[in-house]
Amino acid sequence: METIYTDLLSIGAGLAGERVAVEAAVAGFDTICLSIVPPRRSHSSAAQGGMQASLGNCAMGQGDNPDVHFQDTVKGSDWGCDQEVARMFAETAPIAVREMAFWGIPWNRVVPGKSTYYKGGKQFEKVEAKEKEGLITARDFGGTAKWRTCYTSDGTGHTLLYTMDNKAVEAGVRVHDRMEAISLIHDGETCMGAVARCMKTGKLRVYLAKATLIATGGYGRIYRETTNAVINDGSGAIIALDTGIVPIGNPEAIQFHPTGIVPTHILVTEGCRGDGGTLLDVDEKRFMHEYEPTKAELASRDVVSRWMTHHIRQGKGVPSPYGNHLWLDIRHLGADHIKTKLREVEEICNNFLGVDPITQLIPVRPAQHYTMAGVRTNKDGAAYGLKGLFSAGEAACWDMHGFNRLGGNSLAETIVAGRIVGIKLVEFLKGYEVKFNTQAIKDRVAIDKERIERLVGCKDGRENVYAVRNAMQDQLMDKVGIFRNGKDLQSAVDNLQVIYERSKKVGLHSNGIGASPELSLAIKIQGMLRLALCVAHGACVRTESRGCHAREDFPERNDGDWLKRTLATWKEGDVLPTLNYEPVTKVIELPPGDRGYGSTKIIS
Amino acid sequence: MTRRLTFNIFRYNPQDPESVPHTDNFVLEEAERMTLYIALTKIREEQDHSLTFDFCCRAGICGACAMVINGRPGLACKTLTKDLPDEITLMPLPVFKLVGDLSVDTGTWFSAMNEKVESWVHTNKKMDPTVQEERMNNALAEEIYELERCVECGCCVAACGTANMRQDFLGAVALNRIARFIMDPRDERTEKEYFEVVGTDEGIFGCMGLLACEDVCPKQLPLQDQLGILRRQMGWTAVKQLFHIAK
Numbered sequence: 097m098e099t100i101y102t103d104l105l106s107i108g109a110g111l112a113g114e115r116v117a118v119e120a121a122v123a124g125f126d127t128i129c130l131s132i133v134p135p136r137r138s139h140s141s142a143a144q145g146g147m148q149a150s151l152g153n154c155a156m157g158q159g160d161n162p163d164v165h166f167q168d169t170v171k172g173s174d175w176g177c178d179q180e181v182a183r184m185f186a187e188t189a190p191i192a193v194r195e196m197a198f199w200g201i202p203w204n205r206v207v208p209g210k211s212t213y214y215k216g217g218k219q220f221e222k223v224e225a226k227e228k229e230g231l232i233t234a235r236d237f238g239g240t241a242k243w244r245t246c247y248t249s250d251g252t253g254h255t256l257l258y259t260m261d262n263k264a265v266e267a268g269v270r271v272h273d274r275m276e277a278i279s280l281i282h283d284g285e286t287c288m289g290a291v292a293r294c295m296k297t298g299k300l301r302v303y304l305a306k307a308t309l310i311a312t313g314g315y316g317r318i319y320r321e322t323t324n325a326v327i328n329d330g331s332g333a334i335i336a337l338d339t340g341i342v343p344i345g346n347p348e349a350i351q352f353h354p355t356g357i358v359p360t361h362i363l364v365t366e367g368c369r370g371d372g373g374t375l376l377d378v379d380e381k382r383f384m385h386e387y388e389p390t391k392a393e394l395a396s397r398d399v400v401s402r403w404m405t406h407h408i409r410q411g412k413g414v415p416s417p418y419g420n421h422l423w424l425d426i427r428h429l430g431a432d433h434i435k436t437k438l439r440e441v442e443e444i445c446n447n448f449l450g451v452d453p454i455t456q457l458i459p460v461r462p463a464q465h466y467t468m469a470g471v472r473t474n475k476d477g478a479a480y481g482l483k484g485l486f487s488a489g490e491a492a493c494w495d496m497h498g499f500n501r502l503g504g505n506s507l508a509e510t511i512v513a514g515r516i517v518g519i520k521l522v523e524f525l526k527g528y529e530v531k532f533n534t535q536a537i538k539d540r541v542a543i544d545k546e547r548i549e550r551l552v553g554c555k556d557g558r559e560n561v562y563a564v565r566n567a568m569q570d571q572l573m574d575k576v577g578i579f580r581n582g583k584d585l586q587s588a589v590d591n592l593q594v595i596y597e598r599s600k601k602v603g604l605h606s607n608g609i610g611a612s613p614e615l616s617l618a619i620k621i622q623g624m625l626r627l628a629l630c631v632a633h634g635a636c637v638r639t640e641s642r643g644c645h646a647r648e649d650f651p652e653r654n655d656g657d658w659l660k661r662t663l664a665t666w667k668e669g670d671v672l673p674t675l676n677y678e679p680v681t682k683v684i685e686l687p688p689g690d691r692g693y694g695s696t697k698i699i700s
Numbered sequence: 701m702t703r704r705l706t707f708n709i710f711r712y713n714p715q716d717p718e719s720v721p722h723t724d725n726f727v728l729e730e731a732e733r734m735t736l737y738i739a740l741t742k743i744r745e746e747q748d749h750s751l752t753f754d755f756c757c758r759a760g761i762c763g764a765c766a767m768v769i770n771g772r773p774g775l776a777c778k779t780l781t782k783d784l785p786d787e788i789t790l791m792p793l794p795v796f797k798l799v800g801d802l803s804v805d806t807g808t809w810f811s812a813m814n815e816k817v818e819s820w821v822h823t824n825k826k827m828d829p830t831v832q833e834e835r836m837n838n839a840l841a842e843e844i845y846e847l848e849r850c851v852e853c854g855c856c857v858a859a860c861g862t863a864n865m866r867q868d869f870l871g872a873v874a875l876n877r878i879a880r881f882i883m884d885p886r887d888e889r890t891e892k893e894y895f896e897v898v899g900t901d902e903g904i905f906g907c908m909g910l911l912a913c914e915d916v917c918p919k920q921l922p923l924q925d926q927l928g929i930l931r932r933q934m935g936w937t938a939v940k941q942l943f944h945i946a947k
Contacts, residue, residue: 133754134807136852137762144761191829198833200821200886202844205836230835248845254761255848262820265811273807274799296799297715325757359738360777362759417731447760447778449733459733562745606750610715611800614749 097541098301102128103525105289105305107277107332110138111253111507112489113311114260114269115514116477116521121267123522128303130275130292132327135261139313139325140510143253144440145365146235146245147507149189153206153231155222156213156243162186167686168240169496169505174643174653175688176349176468176498176661179681181475185496185512192511193232193246200259202248203232214371214437237503238366238397239693245504250440253507260511274611275301278619279544280308280335280485283536287485290335291544293619298610300544302537306530307521310336310479310487314467318628319577320569322464323356323363332491334623336471337630341481343663343676345472345493347627348634351501351644352578354400356463359418362448363465364441364458366503369393371437373426375404376457377412380423396693398500398644401462401578408461416459423457430454462578466490466506468497468644469631472663476524477517480663484530488517495661498680499643551618554603561602561618567595568628576632581648585636592632593671596625630664630673637675638662640699652697655688703730705781707743708789709751713800723789724748736776736790737765740802752800760918763853766793767802773855775918793858806854810873817874817897821887840883847880847926849919856913856923868902872913872923875904879926882933891937891947899934907931 104120106113109131121127131138152160166186170177197203206228212219213236224233237245248255264271274295281288281302289304312332316324336342355364369375374382375393385392387403395403404422407413413420426434426441431454434442438453445453471487472480473494479485488494489510496509550556575588599621608615640654641647661680664673690698705728712721726743737758744751756764758777765776768791770784781788796804813819856872863869878898881887898904907927914923940946 133756133762133764134810134852136810137756137764139757139762141851142757142759142761194833195827195829198821198825198827198886200884202836202841202848202884205838205841207838230837232833233838248848249842251761251845251849254851255845258848262814265814266818266820271807271811273811274805296805325762326755359733360735360758418733444759448735448780450780450782451733562749604749606748607716610713611752611803612750613744613752 098299099304100128100301101304102126103305104128104307104309104521105130105303106309106311107290108311108313108489108491109135109271109273110311110313110489111140111257111260111510112491112514113309114264115511116309116311116488116518117269118260118263118267119515119518120522120525121264121269125522125525127269129269129271130277130290130303131271131273132276132295132331134273135264135271136257138257139328140507141254141257142325143507144250145237146247146252146504147193147256147511148237148240148244148502148504149193149246149508150186150242150244151190151193151232151234151246152242153228154233154243155224156236157234160242160244162190164241165189165244169502170686171691172239172500172502172505173496173498174500174691175655175659176346176642176680178475178495179685180683181494182496183685184475184516185509188512188516189508192508192515195515196256196259196511197232199263201255204247204249205230206233239502240504256507256511276331276616277335279540280339281537281540282339282482283533284341285483286530287482288530288532288536291540293616295611295616298608298612298615300541302541304532304537306528307484307486307525309521310471310485310491311489312491314490315627316464316467318568318572318624318631319464320566320573321356321361321461323353323361324464329620330624330627331620332487333471333627334620336479336487337626337666338623339482340665340667342479342485343472343481343665344469344627344630345495346499346634346662347469347630347664348638348645348662349468349499349643350464350631351466351468352398352401352462353465354397354404354462355424355460357444357449358416358421358459358461360448361463362444364424364444364460366397367438368424368426368441371433372429373424376423376425377407378414379412380457383407383412398578398646402646404462405578414459421459421461424460425457426453427455466501468495468499468501469493476520477513478520486517486521488513499645547619548615551602551615552604552608556603557601558603558605559598559601560605561614561621564595564599564602564621565617565624567598568592568625571595572628572631576635579646579648580635582636585632588632589629589636592625592629596622596629596671599625626666626673630666633673634662634664634675652699654699656699659688703786704728705730705739706787707739708787709802710791711801712798713752714798715800730781734781736769736779736781739781740776753802761851763851766853766855766858767791768793768858773858773916775853775855778918793854795857795863796854804854806852809854809857810852813870813874817870817877819877821881821884822889823886824888844880844884847876847883847921850876850921851919853918855916855918859912859916861908861910861912862906866906869906870898870903872927874898875907875930876921876923876926879930895934895937895941895946898930899937904930904934
């Protein structure tokens with residue numbers, strides 16, 4: 097077996113993984129990132145809007161500071177976050193943004209003088225100060241008290257990722273692309289690296305490392321409808337869960353976005369509704385004002401998503417070959433407005449739908465968007481349960497998002513957590529030596545080789561891996577989605593357990609030689625089912641509503657019983673995850689209160 | 701009227717000794733708003749599990765899905781079947797090493813390119829996290845972003861006459877990258893240093909001016925202009941070097 101040794105092995109080469117890797121490489125440590133795609137294709141690039149940092153340079157951001165950003169983040173999380181982490185995050189964000197500027201990001205800058213902006217379809221005026229000219233500017237995002245979202249046009253994630261990878265190349269970080277980690281090597285106490293499968297040749301390879309980092313992003317692809325890239329299938333969470341020791345934090349904390357286009361679920365921005373766009377049903381009639389008389393289409397993300405789902409369930413969806421959907425109507429905003437203020441939306445509609453939004457309706461429906469959940473770590477990014485294992489970014493439950501992430505805080509987390517965890521990881525590496533247990537390595541490789549042989553040889557059956565995955569996705573989408581209730585959640589758990597048994601009988605329909613996309617999915621399908629069961633079971637047991645976790649049968653946020661974080665582990669041979677709980681935060685700077693939006697019923 | 705689409709797809713698995721390069725035909729009923737991402741995923745999941753291709757963001761952002769679509773390099777995710785005839789021929793990008801079927805190894809090529817052109821800001825300054833950022837004119841930031849929009853999909857390389865003939869040609873993507881850093885005041889590289897990277901036949905002087913790069917660029921980058929400007933700059937630097945006055 098080909099074996100490669102390195103000081104730091106980062107599984108994932110998106111923004112968080114590469115930021116940690118850069119820190120280690122600059123400190124002189126040998127660093128390798130594994131990535132299932134070339135690093136610049138990582139899903140970080142898709143975050144278009146921007147990242148939050150309280151620089152307070154622009155007129156509408158005046159008076160902003162880390163305190164305000166901290167409060168917005170804690171409120172946004174519905175008090176589900178670790179406040180110590182949220183505080184570190186808010187304090188470090190401005191430094192991280194400036195550091196990225198130093199490395200080459202062409203951030204948009206303050207242009208002095210008068211300019212106009214739109215809110216709720218109305219036009220307003222603002223004046224930028226002369227003395228702030230040329231400093232990094234910011235735009236408005238939901239759930240924030242100030243304009244705090246730094247951006248580069250409509251490609252913030254893209255420029256961040258390219259600049260970060262530039263820095264990684266300069267620092268000597270080696271990226272092994274098309275290399276997928278399929279298991280962690282550990283002896284129950286210490287993580288020693290990973291077994292990976294080359295997605296060019298199909299060969300297995302052992303990576304031994306002093307420290308291993310999971311930075312594989314979210315797991316949106318366990319849902320049928322998601323805005324996530326096709327690579328976001330949770331492989332990092334799966335290999336962590338497979339250790340039987342490392343917990344997934346708050347697996348049930350999943351965010352949805354109201355307007356994914358049908359069929360591909362590419363996101364169209366909330367700006368459409370912000371500027372006066374409306375949602376229509378099968379009769380081409382508005383409906384949001386009936387459910388939410390005051391805010392109508394402008395209610396918060398989760399609220400709009402819930403009513404859209406409800407309305408489709410009432411038989412008011414538009415039938416299509418891709419299932420029922422609703423319409424987004426921005427025709428009345430006019431060609432001028434759409435071509436200037438919503439240019440990106442116009443491009444998406446034309447390129448990916450063949451729809452002209454100036455004259456036609458846009459087919460939309462809510463889609464899974466973000467996993468607040470992830471590999472549970474302490475504030476230094478060290479995973480619970482295994483020494484030498486770390487996690488950062490969307491893959492981690494660090495946990496600054498709690499039960500709801502604010503727009504612009506995801507990109508910010510990648511580079512802020514990357515910086516903080518990177519520094520801590522370097523400290524760790526400096527004083528640490530590991531003993532590689534050859535028996536543990538040999539055993540792990542043997543298990544993985546056998547798994548693959550059984551799949552290729554159809555030793556356990558010939559279940560179609562795509563059919564199994566689709567069945568899983570249907571359960572999560574239909575029963576563990578935007579609206580949740582005990583009956584549906586229990587039914588999802590029961591059905592997922594049956595599908596889990598089916599997943600053990602998967603066998604390849606192709607020969608599995610070489611890149612083999614079918615084998616790639618088949619290797620992780622059981623892990624995907626275990627992860628799906630963590631989400632469904634965790635949601636079923638949590639009898640309250642908090643942030644994105646909305647229970648129809650328990651509509652109140654229950655701080656008395658549920659101000660705690662779910663920790664899901666999976667013991668070998670079990671059919672359900674083991675759920676444990678811990679307090680959400682050791683330090684309480686901002687006591688639980690009303691968010692000021694969404695549901696206000698709270699049990700204290 | 702629903703069309704029946706015929707896909708002629710190049711097939712070859714270089715890891716399989718029994719595999720020989722050939723074309724397979726797949727028939728699929730067209731659905732409204734169908735893109736090549738929807739179509740190829742459907743074919744793989746319903747007709748042939750071994751079909752290999754690359755998609756990642758499926759939103760035209762990541763550049764993973766470039767292939768030759770009816771003779772022209774483009775991103776499959778932003779190609780609607782309604783814009784294509786009943787018969788659709790899909791081939792992998794040339795120049796890049798084949799992984800299998802429609803999938804090619806762009807990662808190795810681009811990482812070598814990024815190392816070669818030293819695609820990062822070269823500076824002797826030290827980052828001080830406690831001070832305010834250096835100022836930049838917003839118009840300049842937007843100009844840099846315009847060139848930074850490249851997604852390294854490989855279409856410009858696949859469509860390039862020079863790149864198809866000589867493996868060491870840097871391609872429009874690399875030349876555009878250098879143009880981006882020349883424009884950026886944070887990069888302290890001198891004329892001479894840039895010249896060493898691109899003032900050669902592997903660089904700007906290898907370009908034959910066919911400019912298919914700009915025609916096929918899915919991000920509509922102004923490659924023609926950038927190649928022209930770079931050629932002029934490097935030409936001047938060459939002249940200045942003759943007289944030993946280049947910086």
